[in-house]
Amino acid sequence: MRLFSLAVLLTALVGTAAEAAPTPPVQTTGTVRRHLIYFRDKAGTPFTIAQPQAFLSARAVQRRQRQNIPVQPRDLPVSPTYVAQVKATSGVQLWYTSRWFNAAVVACDSVALGRLQALPFVRSAQTLNRTTRSSTRSLPAEPTSTEAAASVADLLTTRDKNYGQAFWQADMIGAVALHNAGFRGEGMHIAVLDAGFPGVNQSAPFASMRNENRLLSTFDFVGRDRGVYERNSHGTNTLSCMAGNLATTYIGTAPKASYHLLLTEDVSSEHPIEEANWLIAAEYADSAGVDIISSSLGYTTFDFPSRSHTYADMNGRTSVASRAATMAARAGILVVNSAGNDGGSAWRYIGAPADADSVLTVGAVDSLGVIAGFSSVGPTADGRIKPNLAAQGYLAAFVTTGGGVARGNGTSFACPVLAGTAAAFWQANPTLTAQQVMHWLQRSASLADNPNNFLGYGIPNAERANTLAKNGGTIPDGELSIFPNPAGRDLFLNLPAELRNQALRVVIYDVRGALVAEKIMSPSAAAQVPLQPEPLRSGMYLCTVEPQSGGKSRTLRFMQH
Incomplete structure (x- = not known):
């Protein structure tokens, strides 16, 4: 298997990490917290938009060129002079830098934070975590047992035994038809942002990804190392909806795509630091040249005393994660994000970054195409339709850490089912831009002419989208x-x-x-x-x-x- 050195990629390509490991712990007297420090400008940077290969991979540059997206000043790494001065500030530990936000993630106490804010090039600071208290929060997948899954599977028609229990959720949105036409995600690069991927390095459904060198890189943005085959199984489950590839057991919607596994979520607590992790991971994905980000994550409520989001914040322009997702979309990445599982709660609405403009937000339906009661709804606070599309997320099939198959509930599953299908569709239509991919999938969907804030444009049909895209938006006369x-x-x-x-x-x-x-x-x-x-x-x-x-x-x- 081929695992790129993330230390090299993060420094030479992305410019998001200050060095291979955070600066050594510092002696402090107060409570150390994480902060996002915003700089005023990028003065003194040796990088230029005329030489993007100095900070972006060739594939990242090619993705922009293919979609006629110029490299922008926002893509430039932060000023090395500013980085050096931050690292030299007493009591400050530098973790990451952000090109898009022109910012740095640091750890320090309030006294050291005051020193940073006094620097002439520092514009402002945002605290990302306020306590180390453990949380009882869990991710929104609610798997049933494998045994229960078997009885449920008996109720569902498996017309192609090769797919195992994953057939219907793939066939419902046209993925099987694209696979039969020869489009299984070959050549497409997908970054999966999640909470951990235990078992992916060992279990049989992921063997072809490992053996064919399609597992391109891994990185843990929580612990700042390359170990992702640990922590929470949520990432394993969501990844399988795309990458699973074991005949007669489980085949996902993009079984031949290539993957970057990026751990951004710390399930032990819930604070805005995880949104900052999402930002840094998205920048890494950009620099590595990914085509699609699949993110089954969302942020609405944080542990006390961090300030939770309000519905008014769900305007695509307020939260760190939503702003980051918008930046990724502007760089030509198709960002696919789960809508959230709050449809049956008092909150009801989608979270961040699902509220971001130009992001393909995915709601959940059952095998009959009926909206799942837990699926979060729109609109955004500024009145935009959300979610955009829907896929099966109720009793969806996924691979467990041990390589078995179970079923569970959550837009967490609907998101990768659709993201993998989008990869196969984009492979079939390589000249499209990311936004055109989203457009044609929406045009193909069951509610295309009458979208709403429960299912958006409805359940897509990638086979129909393929026909529409190749025929300028029309179905050829005489087609059944x-x-x-x-x-x-x-x-x-x-x-x-x-x-x-x-x-x-x-x-x-x-x-x-x-x-x-x-x-x-x-x-x-x-x-x-x-x-x-x-x-x-x-x-x-x-x-x-x-x-x-x-x-x-x-x-x-x-x-x-």
Whole structure:
């Protein structure tokens, strides 16, 4: 397996880390806390936007060039002169620097903080943690046991045994169709920001990623080392939704993509320092040249005495993580973030960075396409539609640390299921920009013409998005399709020429595989024919169409309101 030296990448490419390890602990008399120190400018920097290769990888530069995004002054590393003076300040320990925020993360007590704020180039300071008190907080995945998962799986139709229990959540949004067309994420680089990845270095579902050198780098931004196969299993579970690749057991939505595993979340407490970790990790991902960030993290409420966010903060411009996500999107990265699991709580709304503009925020549905009760809703505080799209997050299948398969609930799973699908779609359409990828996925979705703040534009269909993107936003005349979709009282079939003037056998199943309707349609020369099934309950359905005389069977998906 190939693991880049993060110390080298962080210094030579990113410019976010001051050195391979934080400056040695300092002698203090007060409580040491983390702070984000903002600088006034980047005066004295030896770097220029004309020479981006000095601080960005070739792949990061190429990603910008491919999307016509110029390197900006915000991409320049902070002034080395300022860094040196911060490190020389008595009582200060330098952890990271931030290009995008022109800032540094430091650890010091209040006396040393006063010394920093007195420096002429320091503009302001923001405290990131106020206590070392342990928290009982847990991440929003709620897995069932493996045994329970097996009984649930019996209810779901596995039409392709190769995918194991992951079939439906991938097929629901068109990932399986893209895989069958040869797009499984090859050549796409995905950074996963999470709370730990135990078992990824050993278990069988991740073996192909390891053996094919598609595990590109790891880094723990909490402990500031490369050890990520520890701490919380949440990252292992979410990663598997994309990277799992073990035939007949589990196949994720981007089983051939390449990955950076970045640990940013400290589950022992909840303070804004984790948003700063998210920022630094996103800058690292940018410099390493990733295409997609998958983040099943969100921030609303912090442990006392740190100040929690308010709904008014959810405007995409206030929180550290949301501002960082916006910067990543402006650099040409597709940022995919879970909406959050507060839909059934008093808060209800999405968190940060899901509120950020240009971020693909993902809500959760069940296998029938019905919104999960826990899925956080929009709008943002400034009135924008959120989430953007939805995928299965209720009883979603994932890989455990031991390599088994279980099911659990959370937008944490919906996010990577969709992020991996986006990678396969982008692979199929490599000339698109990150924002165009999001656009076409939204255009393909079940609520594209009538988005709302529960499911956004709805459940996407990556196969349909691929057709739309390649045909300038239109479905070619004569392609087999169902409309309207989502369906109302009336339902019609669009027939291609080869299916006209012959009797057709049409069968409708629900997603459990139960037969709902079956009929023989008389030959018709019309391009559009009424389907007229019996009234259907709300949910997702599969419709197979084949000539009665024999021939290729075609399957369509549609949603009934």
